[in-house]
Amino acid sequence: MAFGEQPAYLRVAGDLRKKIVDGSLPPHTRLPSQARIREEYGVSDTVALEARKVLMAEGLVEGRSGSGTYVRERPVPRKIARTGYRAVNGGSTPFRQEQSAEGARGTWESRSEQVEAGAKIAERLAIRPGDRVMCTRYVFRDAGEAMMLSTSWEPLALTGRTPVMLPEEGPLGGCGVVERMAAIDVVVDNVAEEVGARPGLAEELTALGGVPGHVVIVVQRTYYASGRPVETADVVVPADRYRVAYHLPVK
Amino acid sequence: MAFGEQPAYLRVAGDLRKKIVDGSLPPHTRLPSQARIREEYGVSDTVALEARKVLMAEGLVEGRSGSGTYVRERPVPRKIARTGYRAVNGGSTPFRQEQSAEGARGTWESRSEQVEAGAKIAERLAIRPGDRVMCTRYVFRDAGEAMMLSTSWEPLALTGRTPVMLPEEGPLGGCGVVERMAAIDVVVDNVAEEVGARPGLAEELTALGGVPGHVVIVVQRTYYASGRPVETADVVVPADRYRVAYHLPVK
DNA sequence: TCGAATTTGTGCGTATGTATC
């Protein structure tokens, strides 16, 4: 390596990137193995490895152990509909609606536990820190592939000792917040969503089949009944595969 | 290392991450040097390095050569309100409303030019590729600091040879799409927004005062009048400083 | 002002495990 230059691994990565974006290495093709890169560019094993890592971090390629490193398809991001504009036709969890709209088969798993609200959750639910809440973690799958993580919190002061205390059990299990709250005479009338984005945490991205460093969209959603928060959730989706769509009336 | 476990570098990164998020390593503190990590966790130099790299990719820490690795401050993202729920009190551009709500002084610059619609813009505006459109680029500033980029397209078939052809000139200059369209008897009645995110391009991040590799939120917004698109725009904001907020009625 | 110590950033060579073909 010399003075005013780029690091070797960035030079190699840049050359490979160029071949990928200009199409001379189309999707699904294998790029040169680490050993081949080492020969072709006259670099060490580590440099070839680092170069591949850069491309993997950018989401351009995907390493398959024992097989090779392959150029990834860059999917057109699919929409996740989050509209309050059109009335949703039937009862649904917030994300059943768009899955059916896309014609996909959505499944999910969940696990609930009672915990004490931390400062941030307490603020979002307008309760006191330390108050008990029902915390439920979801993994949503689309055609078997994890596509969304969600963590929801509901104040037990509201749902405790009612049939809907556990979101996914009982006759209304999996029916969505609005229907479940309706069953205990809580009328959910509006929802606030804050959409942010950040690099995904390592554990999120392993769960979502992504690569550490990839971008995720985070939706902080809170349902309200007469101004009172009744449920809040963090929804995490990979940004390279999904967009969040809103459809609003004007005025 | 053993069989059913996580890789060592993920275990170390996970432990450090926990200390960061639970506050025992607050912002601006230095985390243990590579040598210290190696000792404390009983791992090699490479593992300590990889662990730091994971945290850097997640944006939790920042390496300063020769000095140390420091926990980054995570500014509380400010909200950009994008609601159609509450009627907006006065005439405003889509982003004047939240700036005034935050009490901030918003200014902007713009530059318009006539261009031919590309394939994607044509599809968003439901016109033919090659049809002429008015393309306007904005830079929005908050207290002098660039905080948002926007590029909008309007079909000239609609606004051409009218007083509102140029969004920022004439008596209604800078008044927002809805008011300007109303002046030529086009009643904008709803808007679709698609929120996505990706690593910012180099030119975007220099304009926004960010660092290459930082995440940006991209909002694709289209205004409709009776089902016909009358304006579409790409809005880019840095994700570490802003969130996009929606407030929707339920049902 | 100088220099030594520390720390990150980058790079090299090698070894082992494991998945795929």
Place this chain on the structure above:
DNA sequence: GGATACATACGCACAAATTCG
């Protein structure tokens, strides 16, 4: 089973930046 290729890990070296006496 064997060959190939990626994934993880170890140890080492050096340059550049920073800190501090």
